[in-house]
Amino acid sequence: MGERIKCKKCGDILQSKYRHDFQMCKCGSCYIDGGDDYCRVGGEKEDIEWIDRNDKKQFKYLFDYCEEILNKKIYFISDTHFNHKKIIKYCSRPFKDVEEMNKVLIENWNNTVTDFDTIFHLGDVALTNESEMKEIIPKLKGKKILIKGNHDKKSKEFFRSIGFEEIPENPLKLNTEKLILSHKPLADTEIPEGYINIHGHIHNNPLHKINPTTNEMEYPKELYSEKLHINVSVDVIDFKPISLEELLKKVEGK
Numbered sequence: 252m253g254e255r256i257k258c259k260k261c262g263d264i265l266q267s268k269y270r271h272d273f274q275m276c277k278c279g280s281c282y283i284d285g286g287d288d289y290c291r292v293g294g295e296k297e298d299i300e301w302i303d304r305n306d307k308k309q310f311k312y313l314f315d316y317c318e319e320i321l322n323k324k325i326y327f328i329s330d331t332h333f334n335h336k337k338i339i340k341y342c343s344r345p346f347k348d349v350e351e352m353n354k355v356l357i358e359n360w361n362n363t364v365t366d367f368d369t370i371f372h373l374g375d376v377a378l379t380n381e382s383e384m385k386e387i388i389p390k391l392k393g394k395k396i397l398i399k400g401n402h403d404k405k406s407k408e409f410f411r412s413i414g415f416e417e418i419p420e421n422p423l424k425l426n427t428e429k430l431i432l433s434h435k436p437l438a439d440t441e442i443p444e445g446y447i448n449i450h451g452h453i454h455n456n457p458l459h460k461i462n463p464t465t466n467e468m469e470y471p472k473e474l475y476s477e478k479l480h481i482n483v484s485v486d487v488i489d490f491k492p493i494s495l496e497e498l499l500k501k502v503e504g505k
Contacts (some may be wrong), residue, residue, distance in 0.1 A: 255302040256283050256292060263427070264302065273396070273417075274368075274427050275325065276379075279458070282369075284417075293323075325368040326363065326393070326492035329451025330400070330484040331356055333387050334379035342486050343453045347458035356434065357390055359491035364393040370492055372415070373451040374400020375481060377404040381409065388413040398423060422448075430502075436482075438474050447502050448480050455486035456470065478505045 255266045262380065267283045275282040276401050281294030298450075304498035333336040333356065336349050359403035364370050370393040377384050384405075397403070397415040407418040422433035422441070429445050431437065435452045442448050453460070458480055459468050483493055 254283065254292075256281065257300040257302055258294070259298050259300055265427070266303075273423075273425065274478075275425075277427065279323065279325075283303065287488055288365050315335055323365070323369070325495040326368060327373065327432075327449060327483045327495070327498060328360070328485060328488070328492040329368060329373035329452055330375045330378065330486065331372070332375055332402075332485075333377035335377065335478055337490040338378075344486065353387065356485065357387070357412055357489060359489075361390070361392050363492050363494075364391075366392050367394065368393045369397065370394070371396045371432055373398045373432055374421075375402045375451065376400070376410075378402055379403070385413050386417070389405075398432050428499065430498075436470050439476055440474075442479050446479075447505065449483055449498065450480060451482065451484045453482055454484045458482070481505075 253293075255264060257264050258278065258281050259278050259438075260280045261278035265274040265276060265283045266282070267274065272281065273284045280298045281292065284291045287312035309475070323333060326361050333353055334349050337353070338344060339346050339352060343350060346355065346440060355380075363454050370391075374397070377387065378399065379387075390474075391414070395415045396417045396419065397410055398421050399407075399410075399418060403410070410418050422431050424431050424446070429447065430449050431442055431446045433448060436450045436458060437448045458470050458475055458477060461468055481489070481498065483498070485491075
């Protein structure tokens with residue numbers, strides 16, 4: 252059994268079962284994220300009650316003791332495509348060139364996310380060389396977690412080196428909020444009962460778009476139902492990260 256904590260504010264019990272099993276309580280006061288070699292816990296010490304804590308594993312317990320952590324949030328974004336010139340035309344993005352696009356995306360990100368927030372990037376970060384990625388990604392605020400997309404060909408080690416703290420396997424479940432994160436939309440049969448698939452990849456296209464070349468849907472209605480999918484490509488979230496609270500409102504509307 253993994254480590255368990257209880258939030259004294261809302262009563263939620265959070266359990267860390269495996270590496271990158273990120274859990275946050277419903278009031279946002281504390282979180283736990285564990286693995287074989289560590290257990291990261293965040294929140295104010297007085298708000299956390301330990302239920303199970305295996306010190307024999309010599310886990311490393313990290314607490315963030317700062318006032319700002321009480322207001323920390325979780326955000327989501329996908330398909331930034333930094334430095335990808337052609338994406339402006341492909342998706343009708345309202346930018347004159349990649350310089351303007353990069354500038355707006357970075358500003359929107361940093362005006363929304365703080366250094367104490369967590370942001371899940373659901374893939375296709377950039378289409379550019381390593382040196383330019385090393386210039387762009389460290390400018391972005393927050394604890395960055397990457398679900399790799401089809402254009403994210405570089406190694407996990409590289410993405411960690413430029414500022415992504417975690418690169419979990421795709422898909423990733425957020426059990427507390429009943430969300431399953433992926434780059435491409437998941438088939439209904441891949442989505443656990445009671446969960447909603449948060450994804451990117453399709454940009455500003457509808458889920459059931461017909462491919463003009465094949466005259467078929469890449470994601471057929473009978474296999475990919477609208478009610479189980481929410482797209483967080485930047486093209487449909489006003490080119491800025493969307494908060495967990497905003498996302499849950501969309502879930503309620505399903």
